[in-house]
Amino acid sequence: MVNVAANVWTNAANDPDRVALRSSRGDLTYGQLRSASSRVAGAVKAAGLQPLDRVVFIAPSIIEFPVVYYGLHAAGVSVITMNTMATAPEIGYVLDDSEAVLVLVWHECADAARAAAADRGLDLWIVDEGASFDAEPVEVAHDHAPDDTAIILYTSGTTGRPKGVELTASNLLDTTSSFLPVLALSEDDRFGTALPLFHVYGQAVVMNTVLVTGSSLSVLSPFEPTAMLEMLRRDRLTAMAGVPTMWNAMLHAAADYGPSDFEHLRLATSGGASLPVEVMRAFNERFDCAILEGYGLTESTGAATFNDINRVQKAGTVGPALPRSQIEVRDAEGTPVAAGTVGEVFIKGPTIMKGYRNRPEATAEDLQDGWLKTGDLGTLDEDGYLSIVDRAKDLIIRGGYNVYPREVEEILYEHPDIVEVAVVGVPDDHFGEEVAAVIALRPGSTATGQEIRAWAKVQLSAYKVPRLFQFVESLPKGATGKILKREIDRDAIRVAAAGATA
Template identity: 55%
Template sequence: MANIVDRIWRHAGTDPDRIALRTTTEDLTYGELARRAAIFGGQLRRSGVAVGDRVVLIAPTRPEFVIAYLGAHLAGAIVVTMNTMATVPEIDWVLADSEAALIIEWHTGTAAATAAGARGIRHEVLAPGVGLAAEDPLPEPVSRALGDTAVLLYTSGTTGKPKGVELTIANLTHTAEVYIEQLELRLDDRMGTGLPLFHVFGQAVALLTALNLGCPFSLLEGFTPASMLDLIRDHRLTVVAGVPTMWSAMLHADGDYGPDDLRSLRLAASGGAVLRQDLVQAFSERFGCRLVQGYGLTESTGAATYMALDRQYPPGSVGQALPDTDIEVRATDGAALPVGAVGEIFLRGPSVMKGYWRRPDANAVDLYQGWLKTGDLGLLDLDGCLFIVDRLKDLIIRGGYNVYPSEVEEVLYGHPDIAAVAVLGVPDERYGEEVAAAVVTRPGGSLTAEEIRAWAKERLSAYKVPHRFVFVDELPLGPTGKVLKRAVDRTGLLATNSEG
């Protein structure tokens, strides 16, 4: 029997004065974190929350999120974390699909209260000072089975309605254990992030890894490049978790930040999207720190591959399979492909989800004989290093030729006047699909479609060169900074002709 807070509970008993959480204004020890979580968990139990009930939590990256999150687990609830920018319809869907018993919302929000009221579901406000009331705490974590669902994380829903990913106590525990080993973490490490904790990367890979180990974990609410760099410097962080857009923003931050400011930082751990090689090199040169990356999905608890620290990897690789994880690249008929061939990535291992919440139809498709069908395209080399080519759904088929948007984006990002770009396919009468690009230029830059096309023609095969362009002020981003291609306004791309 187990609970995901078991190790945190032990840390609180053996070394209660050790720092658990830090912000720019306060520190919270393991003893205090456990006490406040136990008080909050006791409140939930007394209010009628039973073991296995779904509790929706919507809160920013703050200690109060962690207190409520751990308190709900202590009480045996299944925690459903959601984006703080979620709208009423989005929240309504999750409340209905999960059959939630309770929704907890940060005190500055209003959408959850509206959705809960319409559904007749109890709503509670989470505010600073949670867990400080003089009330009876839970005496110990509720014991559950390792295979029990611990969290439901709803996928972004690129097609159809979002699905709830069931991650178990075993999934979360194994992910923490494997990253403690893979990142060579020690008790004297000081970890931190500006990632949202409602997302699998911030929650499972970063937060729970640090707390399971028992080291301090610094939280930054509202990432900005300067505030993240200041946090690393002031808290003398040794390991930081982030996504490529964060590293890029930090690299281009105003000020004279350099290796002396980040001399404590030994490792920047990246996920969420594939790193560009120029970013890896430039970040390491400016800050004197190794930037490594891994690959994982919500459905695999954020864990599939990572880069061992004692070896170098070929450019573009996201590392090798984590211990006890198997990776295969398969053709459309499900047959395993040879080394170097591009196909869909399949995963098998202890971090792979239990399944989609009450979706046997989706499970039958995406979980087959113990393998997770990822929807990502990639290839393996002779050493088992994985290269992500693109999302299967993002693949552009132009006149019968496969075009991988990430390859085109990598080339366009090399242009000195392009700050951001999203390459996608749009309908075309002649070719079926045409390669299109939404481009954000750097401040003061002046670019035309013809200039970009000329740049691309020197570096790409003709069928891969974008033929339709639109210039925008910004691209829509998801909670981890990944470009949301489905949200890119395609009106301008559809309006342009094949010459731009």
């Protein structure tokens, strides 16, 4: 059967009393997870939804997330998970683009979804603690065709509106099977994370892999370094997953913890952004545990390369290709380059997306003969280990969250006082990158960065809102009038922002 829910439910049949999920509010066994999610599936089917109908689901990293998530998969619908900080306009765009027929949302972040659903006359189901649905349980998960769209995750490049990445039922299962051997997980592992489960890394790479294996998954939301350390100690975690800012924050918060608190920890994984080698070194020294870095995109179901636990670890690299995947680094003409030469990274394998929903031209541009054109620049060494050098696109990664400048710019251009704007990433010690806006105001305007930031917060999720502002008479442009972001001085932005807050 091709359905990730069916693979998770198998663990309930084999050992229903084994713990599947842990949190500060209590645990959930595999039997309880199956029982609760089967009722979610029953409620969806009783409502008349058909397989491959689109359903939007919004919730933080709580034990109710997998309950609802696997229930939706068991019902056979295409699941669209979204950031809990999404605004009503952002949710509305996804509802329209995906032609969704139902919205489920965690009760504590329901306002924006309620408004977006009401505007479109869509049903909205509130998910409360326990995710209890009074419905006849579905005993057997829907059997997908391998190429059926199981999930749609919205992402965007540096141009245009967000695109729906269609990932198939087999993509999800192939991702779990790719990571199982390189992580060497077993049923006895106790995995923990504070990653957002609505994101491909937390969802497809971590949650699915852990629960298909039969391990337990401890979840935390929101991330707070001391709380993460407490979870590590409380649940005697053997493995953790995070992004670089999480590891750095935990290092600075670990003063009151000794080696005995970390004695069970054998594995830590990092993704979402480049991990500084110094953070990796300090973590290994403090926790006596190596952080294994990997690389993937939403379009590759989060899977491409990983520093395999069974192989030599190379700090500063994101490891070799995962099993059954291939990596090439190519020049501008599309020819593979020699080891150590910088070029664009291409990925091929069973985890590569089906395509962008209703965007055949964008799909054809990024999928070439089965190879995913990533837009990232990197090098391969003689042993096939990949190092990411830079991003060809202008993507900003702030604390593990993707921020797409064009989307922010389009909102800022709606401000009546803004004539020109460029949104760029500025290096930041804590978040990795901070969102900055370089703005040319209309003549006579006295708008400040603080005022513009407050205005933008109504339209954008909090992590997308610029924190740094620089005001200029005009932005640098090329001969065609295109704004040249490469000529924007990031240091000057920091100076200008410091002066504005002094």
